[in-house]
Structures are given as structure tokens and as C-alpha cells.
């Protein structure tokens with residue numbers, strides 16, 4: 001995969017993004033759709049170590065509580081996984097790029113999230129599981145992280161000392177094990193994902209959200225190639241007059257895939273800047289005095305976590 005490094009000038013501040021968002025803030029319904037990894041959480045070497053920025057969590061919780069504002073988290077992770085990591089009551093969770101969906105009520109325990117799964121032939125889940133086991137056994141390196149999310153599977157290699165070589169090794173094993181290409185290859189940033197043909201992608205998930213919520217405007221945020229599919233769906237819906245809004249690319253690392261910046265209206269320089277944008281939306285839409293009053297920083301987050309029951313949405 002090729003990638004370009006945008007100039008620093010290409011990224012805008014959260015303040016500038018909020019100025020661009022201003023014309024849409026008085027319209028309802030509003031739909032806010034965000035990716036998780038690299039958008040609400042900084043990229044870390046171990047995908048299981050990804051943690052949401054506290055400011056983004058507070059902002060999305062407030063936004064999810066505003067009348068006629070709908071929040072959806074659209075992730076490649078399983079819906080239950082991303083719901084555990086975000087814990088935003090009142091939000092929709094579209095996991096596995098839209099193969100899974102569920103809605104968490106306010107104050108509902110995340111573990112009781114009901115997830116609907118698009119029906120797919122069991123054969124694909126069996127092939128994905130076979131690949132998960134066999135690729136891990138063949139490579140046997142600690143940098144390989146296998147994410148099982150039937151009917152799909154993802155092989156992450158963020159932590160490899162030589163990411164190009166790691167990607168090539170994984171591709172080679174996958175070709176050996178699935179030479180007929182029964183599962184479709186979706187290369188992402190330091191990840192190779194395999195999915196059955198015909199299952200929803202983020203573009204189709206966005207189309208479903210627009211159909212369900214009929215928003216007058218959409219704000220959508222993401223950092224990877226799969227998010228560009230959602231941005232393109234929004235662009236088409238805007239062109240046809242169905243809705244309006246903005247697609248915001250987030251620069252999670254030193255480079256951004258060109259498809260992402262090309263499909264976006266604006267580029268934010270980091271997940272922190274994305275959190276500031278969401279906080280600005282919350283302040284403008286919800287009169288969010290609690291954003292400033294809430295404790296900030298890792299220690300405050302930890303003490304707050306200790307003071308409340310685990311994995312409960314608010």
C-alpha cells in the first residue's frame with residue numbers, strides 16, 4: 001500500500017473544523033459517526049491496548065444525550081469490543097464494519113448489549129477460523145495479533161520490527177492457505193483483514209445509518225481506508241440532496257492513506273484534535289458545562305473508573 005505524508009498545512013485545527021461545521025449545527029436530526037482506532041483512541045502497538053481519549057468520551061456521551069442528535073460508533077472491531085472501550089450510553093455500535101449492530105441504552109451495562117449479526121454462510125466463519133489458527137502457527141511471532149471476528153479475521157502487525165516484511169509474510173501465508181481467495185483481502189494500515197464476499201463495509205453501514213436516521217447533516221470521522229468508504233457514501237448522499245455535513249479525516253500517524261484525505265472535507269492533525277472537535281460540538285449543541293467541570297488526565301480517569309461499576313454506560 002502506498003501512502004503519502006500530507007504537509008502540516010493540510011491539517012486544520014479543531015477550531016477551524018468547528019467553523020466549517022457551524023452552518024449545520026442548527027439543523028436536526030444530526031448524525032455523528034466515528035471510527036474508534038486512530039480516531040477516538042491514539043494508535044498503540046498492541047491493538048488490545050487501545051484506550052479512548054477521555055475528552056472524546058465525555059463529548060460523545062453529552063452529544064448522545066442531546067435531542068435529535070444520534071451518535072454511532074462504526075468500527076472494524078467487534079461491536080461488543082468497541083462498546084467496552086467507549087461505553088457511550090445512547091449510542092449505536094456498528095461493529096465488524098457494519099456486519100454487527102446494536103444500540104446501548106443510557107446506563108445499560110455494556111455486557112448486556114444486544115448485537116444483531118448479518119447472516120453469512122457458516123462456511124466463511126470456518127475458513128476465517130482456520131486461517132486465524134494456521135497463520136498464527138506458521139508465523140509464530142509475538143508481533144502478530146490475530147483478531148477473530150467471525151465471519152472475518154484480521155491480522156495486525158503494528159508491532160513488527162519490519163512492517164513491510166511482516167505484511168509480506170502474512171500475505172504469503174494467507175495466499176498459501178486460501179489460494180482460491182474465498183475470503184476477500186482488505187489491506188489496512190498495518191493490518192490485513194479477510195472478509196466474506198458481499199458482507200457490509202463501512203460505506204454500506206453509513207448508507208444504512210442515513211436511511212434509518214434521515215439526518216439533515218452528518219459529521220463523520222475516521223483515519224483509515226475503510227473510513228474513506230463511509231466518507232464516499234456521505235459525499236454521494238450530499239450530492240443527491242439527501243443530507244449534508246462534513247467528513248473529517250484524522251491523522252493518526254505520520255502518514256494518512258491518500259484515499260482517506262481525498263474522500264474527506266477536512267483533515268484533523270491527531271485523535272486529540274478530533275476529541276477537541278467533538279468537545280466543541282458538545283459545547284455548542286448541549287451547553288456542555290460538564291466538559292470543563294469533569295476531571296481531566298489519566299489519574300482522574302482512573303479514580304473515576306474505580307468509583308463506578310465497571311463497563312457501565314452513562
Ligand SMILES: [Mg+2]
Nearest residue numbers: 035037038224
Ligand atoms: Mg481507525
